[in-house]
Amino acid sequence: MPVERRTLLRTDDVLLADVRCGGAPRGWTPMRQAAVFGLVMVRRGLVRGRVQGVEQLLDPASVYVERLGCEQQFSHPCGDDVYTEIILSEPQVAALLGGDPTVPQGLVFTTPELTLAHRLLLARARTGAQPGGDAFELAERTTAVAARILGQLAPTRVASGHPRSARARRLLVDDARASLGTDVTQGLDSLARAVGCSPHHLSRVFRTETGTTLTRYRNRLRVAHALERLTEGERDLALLANDLGFSDQPHLTHALRLGTGHTPGRLRALLGPVLP
Structure with missing residues:
Protein backbone atom coordinates (compact mmCIF):
# COMPACT_ATOMS: atom_id res chain seq x y z
CA MET A 1 0.00 0.00 0.00
CA ALA A 154 -6.28 9.32 32.38
CA PRO A 155 -7.33 12.78 33.61
CA THR A 156 -5.95 12.32 37.13
CA ARG A 157 -2.52 11.22 35.90
CA VAL A 158 -2.27 14.03 33.35
CA ALA A 159 -3.18 16.59 36.03
CA SER A 160 -0.82 15.13 38.65
CA GLY A 161 2.22 17.12 37.54
CA HIS A 162 0.73 20.52 38.31
CA PRO A 163 2.51 22.39 41.13
CA ARG A 164 0.13 22.54 44.08
CA SER A 165 0.97 25.92 45.58
CA ALA A 166 1.14 29.43 44.16
CA ARG A 167 4.74 29.68 45.37
CA ALA A 168 5.71 26.47 43.54
CA ARG A 169 4.09 27.74 40.35
CA ARG A 170 5.93 31.06 40.56
CA LEU A 171 9.23 29.29 41.17
CA LEU A 172 8.65 27.06 38.16
CA VAL A 173 7.97 30.08 35.95
CA ASP A 174 11.02 31.90 37.32
CA ASP A 175 13.18 28.83 36.67
CA ALA A 176 11.93 28.67 33.09
CA ARG A 177 12.57 32.38 32.56
CA ALA A 178 16.06 32.05 34.03
CA SER A 179 16.83 29.11 31.75
CA LEU A 180 15.63 31.04 28.70
CA GLY A 181 17.67 33.99 29.88
CA THR A 182 20.85 31.94 29.64
CA ASP A 183 19.95 30.21 26.35
CA VAL A 184 17.09 31.62 24.30
CA THR A 185 17.80 29.11 21.50
CA GLN A 186 16.85 25.97 23.44
CA GLY A 187 13.80 23.96 22.44
CA LEU A 188 10.70 23.27 24.50
CA ASP A 189 11.78 19.73 25.43
CA SER A 190 15.18 20.81 26.74
CA LEU A 191 13.64 23.75 28.61
CA ALA A 192 11.16 21.44 30.33
CA ARG A 193 13.96 19.03 31.29
CA ALA A 194 16.00 21.92 32.66
CA VAL A 195 13.23 22.86 35.10
CA GLY A 196 12.17 19.28 35.90
CA CYS A 197 8.65 19.44 34.45
CA SER A 198 6.81 18.04 31.46
CA PRO A 199 6.46 20.41 28.48
CA HIS A 200 2.70 20.34 28.82
CA HIS A 201 2.65 21.20 32.50
CA LEU A 202 5.29 23.88 32.03
CA SER A 203 3.28 25.47 29.20
CA ARG A 204 0.05 25.46 31.19
CA VAL A 205 1.56 26.84 34.38
CA PHE A 206 3.53 29.49 32.48
CA ARG A 207 0.43 30.74 30.68
CA THR A 208 -1.63 30.75 33.88
CA GLU A 209 0.99 32.70 35.82
CA THR A 210 2.10 35.16 33.12
CA GLY A 211 -0.93 35.49 30.87
CA THR A 212 1.11 34.58 27.80
CA THR A 213 2.48 31.44 26.18
CA LEU A 214 6.07 30.25 26.40
CA THR A 215 6.37 30.78 22.65
CA ARG A 216 5.33 34.44 22.86
CA TYR A 217 7.53 35.09 25.89
CA ARG A 218 10.55 33.50 24.19
CA ASN A 219 9.92 35.63 21.10
CA ARG A 220 9.80 38.78 23.27
CA LEU A 221 13.22 37.86 24.68
CA ARG A 222 14.61 37.22 21.22
CA VAL A 223 13.28 40.54 19.92
CA ALA A 224 14.79 42.33 22.93
CA HIS A 225 18.18 40.68 22.30
CA ALA A 226 17.96 41.52 18.60
CA LEU A 227 17.23 45.18 19.36
CA GLU A 228 20.24 45.34 21.66
CA ARG A 229 22.50 43.85 19.01
CA LEU A 230 21.14 46.22 16.35
CA THR A 231 21.68 49.15 18.70
CA GLU A 232 25.29 48.06 19.01
CA GLY A 233 25.60 48.19 15.22
CA GLU A 234 25.21 44.49 14.27
CA ARG A 235 25.01 44.24 10.48
CA ASP A 236 25.25 40.48 9.92
CA LEU A 237 21.56 39.51 10.07
CA ALA A 238 22.22 35.86 9.21
CA LEU A 239 24.58 35.60 12.19
CA LEU A 240 22.11 37.43 14.42
CA ALA A 241 19.30 35.07 13.38
CA ASN A 242 21.45 32.03 14.12
CA ASP A 243 22.60 33.36 17.49
CA LEU A 244 19.01 33.92 18.61
CA GLY A 245 17.64 30.59 17.39
CA PHE A 246 15.66 31.81 14.39
CA SER A 247 15.41 29.38 11.49
CA ASP A 248 16.92 31.91 9.09
CA GLN A 249 17.23 35.64 8.34
CA PRO A 250 13.66 35.99 6.94
CA HIS A 251 12.35 34.42 10.17
CA LEU A 252 14.24 37.07 12.19
CA THR A 253 12.92 39.86 9.94
CA HIS A 254 9.36 38.53 10.29
CA ALA A 255 9.62 38.44 14.10
CA LEU A 256 11.01 41.96 14.29
CA ARG A 257 8.40 43.38 11.92
CA LEU A 258 5.64 41.60 13.83
CA GLY A 259 6.94 42.77 17.19
CA THR A 260 8.00 46.32 16.38
CA GLY A 261 6.48 47.22 13.03
CA HIS A 262 9.92 47.79 11.51
CA THR A 263 12.51 45.86 9.48
CA PRO A 264 16.01 45.25 10.89
CA GLY A 265 17.48 47.91 8.59
CA ARG A 266 14.96 50.52 9.72
CA LEU A 267 15.51 49.60 13.37
CA ARG A 268 19.27 49.95 12.96
CA ALA A 269 18.76 53.44 11.52
CA LEU A 270 16.32 54.41 14.28
CA LEU A 271 18.41 53.13 17.16
CA GLY A 272 21.88 53.97 15.91
CA PRO A 273 25.07 52.50 17.33
CA VAL A 274 25.95 53.07 20.96
CA LEU A 275 28.72 55.69 21.19
CA PRO A 276 31.83 54.75 23.19
Whole structure:
Protein backbone atom coordinates (compact mmCIF):
# COMPACT_ATOMS: atom_id res chain seq x y z
CA MET A 1 0.00 0.00 0.00
CA PRO A 2 1.62 3.32 -1.05
CA VAL A 3 2.05 5.56 2.00
CA GLU A 4 2.99 9.22 1.69
CA ARG A 5 4.34 10.54 4.99
CA ARG A 6 5.26 14.19 5.46
CA THR A 7 7.10 14.97 8.69
CA LEU A 8 5.99 18.38 10.01
CA LEU A 9 7.96 18.36 13.26
CA ARG A 10 10.77 16.18 14.61
CA THR A 11 12.48 16.70 17.96
CA ASP A 12 14.10 14.25 20.38
CA ASP A 13 10.74 13.67 22.07
CA VAL A 14 7.98 14.60 19.59
CA LEU A 15 7.20 13.77 15.97
CA LEU A 16 4.24 15.16 14.04
CA ALA A 17 3.40 13.72 10.63
CA ASP A 18 0.76 14.07 7.92
CA VAL A 19 0.11 10.59 6.47
CA ARG A 20 -1.80 9.64 3.32
CA CYS A 21 -2.47 6.00 2.44
CA GLY A 22 -3.32 5.35 -1.20
CA GLY A 23 -4.42 2.15 -2.92
CA ALA A 24 -5.32 0.55 0.38
CA PRO A 25 -6.19 -3.18 0.18
CA ARG A 26 -9.60 -4.27 1.40
CA GLY A 27 -8.21 -7.07 3.57
CA TRP A 28 -6.24 -7.01 6.80
CA THR A 29 -2.60 -5.99 6.95
CA PRO A 30 -0.16 -8.51 8.48
CA MET A 31 -0.10 -8.66 12.27
CA ARG A 32 2.76 -6.63 13.75
CA GLN A 33 3.91 -5.18 17.03
CA ALA A 34 3.63 -1.44 17.50
CA ALA A 35 7.17 -0.06 17.46
CA VAL A 36 6.30 3.33 18.98
CA PHE A 37 3.78 5.11 21.14
CA GLY A 38 1.56 7.08 18.83
CA LEU A 39 -1.70 8.96 18.51
CA VAL A 40 -3.46 8.41 15.19
CA MET A 41 -6.15 10.93 14.22
CA VAL A 42 -8.05 9.96 11.07
CA ARG A 43 -9.04 12.99 9.03
CA ARG A 44 -10.63 11.26 6.05
CA GLY A 45 -11.79 7.67 5.57
CA LEU A 46 -12.35 4.74 7.92
CA VAL A 47 -9.86 2.31 9.44
CA ARG A 48 -10.65 -0.94 11.26
CA GLY A 49 -8.11 -2.16 13.76
CA ARG A 50 -7.45 -5.40 15.60
CA VAL A 51 -5.48 -4.62 18.72
CA GLN A 52 -4.54 -7.57 20.93
CA GLY A 53 -7.37 -9.44 19.18
CA VAL A 54 -10.03 -6.80 19.89
CA GLU A 55 -11.58 -4.98 16.94
CA GLN A 56 -12.24 -1.24 16.93
CA LEU A 57 -13.31 1.30 14.33
CA LEU A 58 -11.30 4.47 13.76
CA ASP A 59 -13.02 7.46 12.18
CA PRO A 60 -12.61 11.26 12.11
CA ALA A 61 -14.38 11.56 15.48
CA SER A 62 -11.95 9.28 17.34
CA VAL A 63 -8.25 8.94 18.16
CA TYR A 64 -6.40 5.63 18.16
CA VAL A 65 -3.85 5.35 20.97
CA GLU A 66 -1.07 3.12 19.66
CA ARG A 67 0.64 1.42 22.61
CA LEU A 68 4.24 0.26 22.30
CA GLY A 69 4.50 -3.52 21.83
CA CYS A 70 0.79 -4.18 21.15
CA GLU A 71 -0.08 -6.72 18.45
CA GLN A 72 -2.12 -4.91 15.82
CA GLN A 73 -3.36 -5.07 12.25
CA PHE A 74 -5.59 -2.83 10.16
CA SER A 75 -8.00 -2.81 7.23
CA HIS A 76 -9.27 0.09 5.12
CA PRO A 77 -12.92 -0.59 4.22
CA CYS A 78 -13.34 2.70 2.33
CA GLY A 79 -10.05 2.54 0.46
CA ASP A 80 -7.70 5.51 0.81
CA ASP A 81 -7.47 7.39 4.08
CA VAL A 82 -5.66 10.40 5.53
CA TYR A 83 -4.55 10.82 9.13
CA THR A 84 -2.32 12.79 11.48
CA GLU A 85 0.20 10.96 13.66
CA ILE A 86 1.84 12.21 16.85
CA ILE A 87 4.68 10.01 18.14
CA LEU A 88 6.07 10.64 21.62
CA SER A 89 9.20 9.25 23.26
CA GLU A 90 8.80 7.10 26.38
CA PRO A 91 10.14 9.87 28.68
CA GLN A 92 7.67 12.30 27.12
CA VAL A 93 4.77 9.89 27.63
CA ALA A 94 5.83 9.40 31.25
CA ALA A 95 6.07 13.16 31.77
CA LEU A 96 2.54 13.65 30.46
CA LEU A 97 1.15 10.79 32.58
CA GLY A 98 2.44 11.67 36.01
CA GLY A 99 5.78 9.89 35.71
CA ASP A 100 4.41 6.50 34.60
CA PRO A 101 5.00 5.59 30.92
CA THR A 102 2.27 2.91 30.95
CA VAL A 103 -0.43 4.10 28.58
CA PRO A 104 -4.04 3.17 29.45
CA GLN A 105 -6.00 1.26 26.85
CA GLY A 106 -8.97 2.73 25.11
CA LEU A 107 -10.23 4.67 22.12
CA VAL A 108 -10.50 8.43 22.63
CA PHE A 109 -13.57 10.11 21.20
CA THR A 110 -12.96 13.66 20.08
CA THR A 111 -14.90 16.82 20.81
CA PRO A 112 -15.39 19.70 18.37
CA GLU A 113 -12.88 21.68 20.46
CA LEU A 114 -10.24 18.92 20.21
CA THR A 115 -10.89 18.47 16.48
CA LEU A 116 -10.42 22.21 15.94
CA ALA A 117 -7.17 22.20 18.00
CA HIS A 118 -5.93 19.32 15.83
CA ARG A 119 -6.71 21.16 12.59
CA LEU A 120 -5.20 24.44 13.85
CA LEU A 121 -2.05 22.51 14.76
CA LEU A 122 -1.83 21.16 11.21
CA ALA A 123 -2.48 24.59 9.70
CA ARG A 124 0.32 26.08 11.79
CA ALA A 125 2.67 23.18 11.04
CA ARG A 126 2.24 23.62 7.29
CA THR A 127 3.61 27.16 7.56
CA GLY A 128 6.78 25.90 9.21
CA ALA A 129 8.91 26.19 6.09
CA GLN A 130 7.85 29.81 5.58
CA PRO A 131 9.13 32.91 7.37
CA GLY A 132 7.78 32.89 10.91
CA GLY A 133 7.79 29.09 11.24
CA ASP A 134 8.97 28.11 14.71
CA ALA A 135 9.68 24.58 15.98
CA PHE A 136 9.36 25.76 19.61
CA GLU A 137 5.80 26.96 19.04
CA LEU A 138 4.91 23.84 17.09
CA ALA A 139 6.27 21.56 19.82
CA GLU A 140 4.23 23.49 22.41
CA ARG A 141 1.05 23.14 20.34
CA THR A 142 1.67 19.45 19.53
CA THR A 143 2.31 18.56 23.18
CA ALA A 144 -0.85 20.41 24.21
CA VAL A 145 -2.97 18.41 21.74
CA ALA A 146 -1.37 15.13 22.92
CA ALA A 147 -2.05 16.04 26.55
CA ARG A 148 -5.70 16.81 25.78
CA ILE A 149 -6.09 13.39 24.17
CA LEU A 150 -4.38 11.54 27.03
CA GLY A 151 -6.36 13.61 29.51
CA GLN A 152 -9.52 11.87 28.33
CA LEU A 153 -7.99 8.46 29.09
CA ALA A 154 -6.28 9.32 32.38
CA PRO A 155 -7.33 12.78 33.61
CA THR A 156 -5.95 12.32 37.13
CA ARG A 157 -2.52 11.22 35.90
CA VAL A 158 -2.27 14.03 33.35
CA ALA A 159 -3.18 16.59 36.03
CA SER A 160 -0.82 15.13 38.65
CA GLY A 161 2.22 17.12 37.54
CA HIS A 162 0.73 20.52 38.31
CA PRO A 163 2.51 22.39 41.13
CA ARG A 164 0.13 22.54 44.08
CA SER A 165 0.97 25.92 45.58
CA ALA A 166 1.14 29.43 44.16
CA ARG A 167 4.74 29.68 45.37
CA ALA A 168 5.71 26.47 43.54
CA ARG A 169 4.09 27.74 40.35
CA ARG A 170 5.93 31.06 40.56
CA LEU A 171 9.23 29.29 41.17
CA LEU A 172 8.65 27.06 38.16
CA VAL A 173 7.97 30.08 35.95
CA ASP A 174 11.02 31.90 37.32
CA ASP A 175 13.18 28.83 36.67
CA ALA A 176 11.93 28.67 33.09
CA ARG A 177 12.57 32.38 32.56
CA ALA A 178 16.06 32.05 34.03
CA SER A 179 16.83 29.11 31.75
CA LEU A 180 15.63 31.04 28.70
CA GLY A 181 17.67 33.99 29.88
CA THR A 182 20.85 31.94 29.64
CA ASP A 183 19.95 30.21 26.35
CA VAL A 184 17.09 31.62 24.30
CA THR A 185 17.80 29.11 21.50
CA GLN A 186 16.85 25.97 23.44
CA GLY A 187 13.80 23.96 22.44
CA LEU A 188 10.70 23.27 24.50
CA ASP A 189 11.78 19.73 25.43
CA SER A 190 15.18 20.81 26.74
CA LEU A 191 13.64 23.75 28.61
CA ALA A 192 11.16 21.44 30.33
CA ARG A 193 13.96 19.03 31.29
CA ALA A 194 16.00 21.92 32.66
CA VAL A 195 13.23 22.86 35.10
CA GLY A 196 12.17 19.28 35.90
CA CYS A 197 8.65 19.44 34.45
CA SER A 198 6.81 18.04 31.46
CA PRO A 199 6.46 20.41 28.48
CA HIS A 200 2.70 20.34 28.82
CA HIS A 201 2.65 21.20 32.50
CA LEU A 202 5.29 23.88 32.03
CA SER A 203 3.28 25.47 29.20
CA ARG A 204 0.05 25.46 31.19
CA VAL A 205 1.56 26.84 34.38
CA PHE A 206 3.53 29.49 32.48
CA ARG A 207 0.43 30.74 30.68
CA THR A 208 -1.63 30.75 33.88
CA GLU A 209 0.99 32.70 35.82
CA THR A 210 2.10 35.16 33.12
CA GLY A 211 -0.93 35.49 30.87
CA THR A 212 1.11 34.58 27.80
CA THR A 213 2.48 31.44 26.18
CA LEU A 214 6.07 30.25 26.40
CA THR A 215 6.37 30.78 22.65
CA ARG A 216 5.33 34.44 22.86
CA TYR A 217 7.53 35.09 25.89
CA ARG A 218 10.55 33.50 24.19
CA ASN A 219 9.92 35.63 21.10
CA ARG A 220 9.80 38.78 23.27
CA LEU A 221 13.22 37.86 24.68
CA ARG A 222 14.61 37.22 21.22
CA VAL A 223 13.28 40.54 19.92
CA ALA A 224 14.79 42.33 22.93
CA HIS A 225 18.18 40.68 22.30
CA ALA A 226 17.96 41.52 18.60
CA LEU A 227 17.23 45.18 19.36
CA GLU A 228 20.24 45.34 21.66
CA ARG A 229 22.50 43.85 19.01
CA LEU A 230 21.14 46.22 16.35
CA THR A 231 21.68 49.15 18.70
CA GLU A 232 25.29 48.06 19.01
CA GLY A 233 25.60 48.19 15.22
CA GLU A 234 25.21 44.49 14.27
CA ARG A 235 25.01 44.24 10.48
CA ASP A 236 25.25 40.48 9.92
CA LEU A 237 21.56 39.51 10.07
CA ALA A 238 22.22 35.86 9.21
CA LEU A 239 24.58 35.60 12.19
CA LEU A 240 22.11 37.43 14.42
CA ALA A 241 19.30 35.07 13.38
CA ASN A 242 21.45 32.03 14.12
CA ASP A 243 22.60 33.36 17.49
CA LEU A 244 19.01 33.92 18.61
CA GLY A 245 17.64 30.59 17.39
CA PHE A 246 15.66 31.81 14.39
CA SER A 247 15.41 29.38 11.49
CA ASP A 248 16.92 31.91 9.09
CA GLN A 249 17.23 35.64 8.34
CA PRO A 250 13.66 35.99 6.94
CA HIS A 251 12.35 34.42 10.17
CA LEU A 252 14.24 37.07 12.19
CA THR A 253 12.92 39.86 9.94
CA HIS A 254 9.36 38.53 10.29
CA ALA A 255 9.62 38.44 14.10
CA LEU A 256 11.01 41.96 14.29
CA ARG A 257 8.40 43.38 11.92
CA LEU A 258 5.64 41.60 13.83
CA GLY A 259 6.94 42.77 17.19
CA THR A 260 8.00 46.32 16.38
CA GLY A 261 6.48 47.22 13.03
CA HIS A 262 9.92 47.79 11.51
CA THR A 263 12.51 45.86 9.48
CA PRO A 264 16.01 45.25 10.89
CA GLY A 265 17.48 47.91 8.59
CA ARG A 266 14.96 50.52 9.72
CA LEU A 267 15.51 49.60 13.37
CA ARG A 268 19.27 49.95 12.96
CA ALA A 269 18.76 53.44 11.52
CA LEU A 270 16.32 54.41 14.28
CA LEU A 271 18.41 53.13 17.16
CA GLY A 272 21.88 53.97 15.91
CA PRO A 273 25.07 52.50 17.33
CA VAL A 274 25.95 53.07 20.96
CA LEU A 275 28.72 55.69 21.19
CA PRO A 276 31.83 54.75 23.19
